[in-house]
Amino acid sequence: MTGKLESFTDINGNALSLDCQSHSGFCKEFIVSSPKVSIGKVMAYTCCVWLVAYTVFFFTENTAALSSAIIITLVGMVLHIHFVKVDHESLLVIGSLGIQMSSSYASGRETTSFIEMSKIKDIVINEAIHMHQIIYYLCVLLKDPNEPNTVSSVVPLFQSSKPRLNCLVKVYKSCQEILLKHK
Numbered sequence: 001m002t003g004k005l006e007s008f009t010d011i012n013g014n015a016l017s018l019d020c021q022s023h024s025g026f027c028k029e030f031i032v033s034s035p036k037v038s039i040g041k042v043m044a045y046t047c048c049v050w051l052v053a054y055t056v057f058f059f060t061e062n063t064a065a066l067s068s069a070i071i072i073t074l075v076g077m078v079l080h081i082h083f084v085k086v087d088h089e090s091l092l093v094i095g096s097l098g099i100q101m102s103s104s105y106a107s108g109r110e111t112t113s114f115i116e117m118s119k120i121k122d123i124v125i126n127e128a129i130h131m132h133q134i135i136y137y138l139c140v141l142l143k144d145p146n147e148p149n150t151v152s153s154v155v156p157l158f159q160s161s162k163p164r165l166n167c168l169v170k171v172y173k174s175c176q177e178i179l180l181k182h183k
Helices: 039-060 063-084 164-182
Strands: 002-009 015-024 027-033 085-096 099-105 110-116 119-132 131-143 153-154
Touching: 002 164, 015 164, 027 164, 039 063, 063 099, 085 131, 099 119, 119 153, 119 164, 131 164
Parallel strands: none
Antiparallel strands: 002 015, 015 027, 027 085, 085 099, 099 110, 119 131, 131 153
16 A cells, blocks of 8 residues: 655645555545644634623623633534534545545544445536635536436535645546546
């Protein structure tokens, strides 16, 4: 197994790393990782919320403001870490079987889905217009069961990390190599 770690950025300019692991000629894994949760940002957010709560308490002498600020902050952090903050996303392409997509959250929770190779028409880089910018994303085109030459749906990859085009091209080329060997 060979692995190669490279640095890229996401669509917002934040740092990402791409780890390409070749398990065999027909099996490659791509792991896009984003930086861990910043303790400084968490502390700044917590201090701001609690400062506002203390100010409200100071003028109203109502302890409910302090209690609710603490509870809201703690619940907000837990929800963010468990449902929003993705540490890394992986794409495992196995030529004879299919594609497995996984997301690992900061809380340790993982989600995984699998698409059989017989359902895959192609893997492409697509573009979308979002507000005032063009965003590129890697996606899997699924065959229509009734008409194999048409596309029934599109499954976007790396939805949380949102890597830029240069990172997507690297993953795309490797995926195409495997798909061509399979056909």
